[in-house]
Amino acid sequence: MHEERGRKNKRVGIMLGGLAFGMVGLAFASVPLYQLFCQVTGYGGTTQVASDNPKGVIAREMTTRFDVNVDTDLSWTVQAAKPIKDQIGRVDTVNYIATNNSDKPVTGQAIFNVVPEKAGVYFNKIECFCFTEQTLQPGETVEMPIVFFVDPDLDKNHELATVKEITLSYTFYASDNEGS
Numbered sequence: 001m002h003e004e005r006g007r008k009n010k011r012v013g014i015m016l017g018g019l020a021f022g023m024v025g026l027a028f029a030s031v032p033l034y035q036l037f038c039q040v041t042g043y044g045g046t047t048q049v050a051s052d053n054p055k056g057v058i059a060r061e062m063t064t065r066f067d068v069n070v071d072t073d074l075s076w077t078v079q080a081a082k083p084i085k086d087q088i089g090r091v092d093t094v095n096y097i098a099t100n101n102s103d104k105p106v107t108g109q110a111i112f113n114v115v116p117e118k119a120g121v122y123f124n125k126i127e128c129f130c131f132t133e134q135t136l137q138p139g140e141t142v143e144m145p146i147v148f149f150v151d152p153d154l155d156k157n158h159e160l161a162t163v164k165e166i167t168l169s170y171t172f173y174a175s176d177n178e179g180s
Contacts, residue, residue, distance in 0.1 A: 069169070092149065
């Protein structure tokens, strides 16, 4: 009787330990899974990554505006690219310009979003500086290119039929890594 009870307790203990281990694993996996979800659905204005535009260009035009915010802990000045108006599907290149205003190397990073959020799934970046740490030397100024296009399938989404403007916004913040 005690042996049977011991085996049951051991089985329950193993199951609870496995459950706890699985929950810890899910906690660590939640960020990449959420990021994957956002990339697939465009949720939260998350853009897509592409190598080129296989769908071509359509006649409808779209203005893309660029915005920038810099966290107070980052001693950089960042200038957003000027707005551009182009046909949907056309691949365009713009540059943000960043300057390190301090007397030491400073490492920063950028995160982004697209407004309106529903347009995020149609905004494709071929090249981008986002999520890549950048170290700028004292007083250094660099151009940070973005190569992108708006997917022509946006034109088929009736919810976005009246949208004439998309805003790509970057927030720059200091990286935990010190400059090199």
